[in-house]
Amino acid sequence: MDNSKIIxxxxxxxxxxxxxxxxxxxADFEKMPNGPKIDAKTLRRDGFGEEKMFRCLVAADGDNLVAYALYFFNYSTWEGVNVYLEDLYVTPTYRHRGIGTTLWRKVAQVAVDRKCNRLDWVCLGWNKQSIDFYKSKGSINLTSQEDWNLFRLSGDNLRAFVNNTDKK
Known part of the structure; x- marks a missing residue:
């Protein structure tokens, strides 16, 4: 396929x-179709409102978006400012054309330009093709290399913890 029209x-x-x-x-690809809870209005507020909570790059074929990379800055007390890549996705018909790699590289360039020390993201364990690709570019799997474990407190458990009504 011709990439010359992809912007x-x-x-x-x-x-x-x-x-x-x-x-x-x-979300459908990740086998979590009920995962997303946001809508376009939320994205407009959080990404383009008064306080920008994320940034996003898109790949467009004319007026049609075919891929995106959504990222934000965070802070490490060990290393300073970092970039966290929340999502990198390319629609199936546009895969294997270098679009995802280009988006990833552009986010990495933002990290370098902003003098960030690292670019972090997560990848589902069953997505071996992506894991192998990331490793081929010099990325390390923190779970296997440094035994870091990702935790989450959300929903009712988050509210219970804040209100000191958690059961533990």
């Missing part, structure tokens, strides 16, 4: 309806 650019608030659809496609 990679910063997302804008008008893209949010299509980004939500891509987020749902990613």
């Amino acid at each position: 990679i650019r910063e997302a804008n608030k008008e893209d949010c309806d299509q980004i939500v659809k891509l987020i749902q496609e990613l």
Whole structure:
């Protein structure tokens, strides 16, 4: 397929309806179709409102978005400012054309330009093809290399903890 018409650019608030659809496609791919709880309005507020909570790059084929990379900055007390890549997704018909790698590289360039010390993300354990690809580019799996474990406190458990009504 011809990539000459694919444009990679910063997302804008008008893209949010299509980004939500891509987020749902990613959730379906990850076998978590009921995962996404946000809508385009939330994306517009959080990414393009007064306080920008994330940044996003998109790949467009004309007016159609075919891929996105959503990321944000975080802070490590060990290393300073870092970039966290929340999502990197390419629609199936546009895969194996270098679009995902280009988006990933552009996010990495943001990290380098901002003098960040690292770029972090998670990958599902069953996604061996992606894991092997990431490793081939010099990435390390922190779970196997350093025994870091990812934890989450959410929903009712989060609220119970805040209200000191957790059962433990």
